Amino acid sequence: MSPAPDGWVRTAREGAVLTVTLDRPDQLNAQTPATWAALAAVGASLDDDVRVVVLRGEGRSFSAGLDRSLFGADPSTPxxxxxLGRMPPEQAQERIRSYQGGFRWLRSPGIVSIAAVQGHAIGAGAQLALACDLRVLTDDASLRLxxxxLGLVPDLTGTSTLAELxxxxxxxxICLTGRPVPAAEALALGMANAVVPPEGLDAAVAQLVAALTAxxxxxxxxxxxxxxxxxxxxxxxxxxxxRAAQSRRLAELASFAEG
Structure with a gap:
């Protein structure tokens, strides 16, 4: 596997809304370290005019998780x-910390992030959806950790975001059984903010974006x-x-009134 230079991540900007798309539909948007580096770079490039980030997956699934080629024991696979397993613990943890940077920015101050989830969101895919502030799921979607x-743990920020929800x-x-959580249950548990038919996903996300920017x-x-x-x-x-936040808001409103 030769990773794409952009990690199969593309972006589109429309005013205050930035759309980030995992663009590897032939592999169900399977992720690699290049994906996480590309996502981290998007986060680092945000300017103050971006208010909403919409995260999507191209094709029939949001993301099937980690690329299968990375599961092997071959230490020569980058x-x-x-x-990772053959690195000194400190080096391995630093590497994983850099991977987590592709997820944690989705709750950066100044933005609200929305995951638009269809089909499967598995492993790293589920953790990426959970990293967002809000989630809109199609009724055929499911989340799974x-x-x-596999003898591993969720290490891409998923435990903290899931427990919060x-x-x-x-x-x-959910973590210890590794079972799928279908969309209807995700809505009932608070893992999803809305569940819509697949053909209604774009409209539901657009409506939520409009409400957030109004x-x-x-x-x-x-x-x-x-x-x-x-x-x-x-x-x-x-x-x-x-108290501190309200005092800042009142001061700003007063300055507008005086101006």
Whole structure:
């Protein structure tokens, strides 16, 4: 396998909305380290005018996960599990940290990210969808974290994002069984914000994008930051964060009124 120079990732910008597409449909958008590097580069290139990032997969599946060629024990396969397994622990962890950078930016301050998920989102594919703030699924979609069945663990930010969404016990069950979570269950558990027929995915995502960009950018960004911090802050810290954010909003509104 010769990885594409762009990691099979393409982007399109329309005003405040950046669409990022996994573009390897013949392989169900299977991911490689080049994919994660390309995604990290997209995150690093964001400017302040981007308000919404839509993440999609070309073809019939969002992403079937890790490219199969990387599963072998051959240490000569660049980025393969065999190569990682033979590295000193510190080096292996640093390599994985760089891979995680392709996922974690999707909750960067200033943007709201939406995963548009059809078909399968497996392993790295599920973790990529979970890395986004919001998820719209087609009714034939399913999410699955099968790493434990392969003797591995979810290591691309998936455990923290899943536990935030569904709570400890359900996240533990999903991860330890490696079972698929179909779209209807994902909606009930809070892993999906909406479930629509496949032909309605584009319209549902467009409607959500329109709603997210309809309100003042400062208020949206401050509110998103508050909701993100609420899952980790204790009540006193969160109350303080709300006070600080509101004082900034009031000061900005006052300056507009005076101007």
């Amino acid at each position: 980025g393969g599990l065999g190569e 099968p790493e434990v069945t 569904v709570g400890y016990s359900r996240a533990l069950e 309100h003042p950018v400062g208020a949206v960004r401050e509110t998103a930051a508050l909701v993100r911090s609420a899952v980790r802050n204790d009540p006193a810290a969160q109350d303080a964060a709300e």
